[in-house]
Amino acid sequence: MTSFNALDKITEVATANGNALKSAVEIGLNATEQLFALQLNTFRSLSAGSAPATGGNPFEQMAAQFKVPTQALEQTTDYFRGVSEILVRTQAEFARLHGERFNETIESFKQMLDGIAKSGPSGSAEIVSQMKTALSSVTEAYENIIRTTQEATETQLAAASSALQPIGARSKVTKKAA
16 A cells, blocks of 8 residues: 555545534534524414413403413423424434444445455455454444334334323313313
């Protein structure tokens, strides 16, 4: 390997790391923007629903005051559901980015091993073959861990979302009855 090849490899790695960092920052900024928009909309709807009722029948005023906590509970539930969805999407995007970077690193390592096998001393091809087999096993185990983690996260989110459904359903039924 010449010094120019080594410099090219270093440049490729630095560029790939820079692109990965840029993607991570974009994912973080996008999630921050979504959370900010969700918070702003939630606070607007909460403040709009908390206006005091004036004039009219005292019974209507009292009924309106009892609706406010129910509406606030529903809006809070929707807010937390929205936050959970944003966080899960962001986590999935980071996992995808990490997976892509991991696969690029593994591919680069395999290319380096191929170069060693071609230019190395006799017997190095067998060692490289064994290293590639071990690397494939590690990669498969890593992918299984990632897949299992994603499935567990999705299951937990679905369970949390279904647990919050009765709260939202009760408040909607209460609205319709009123």
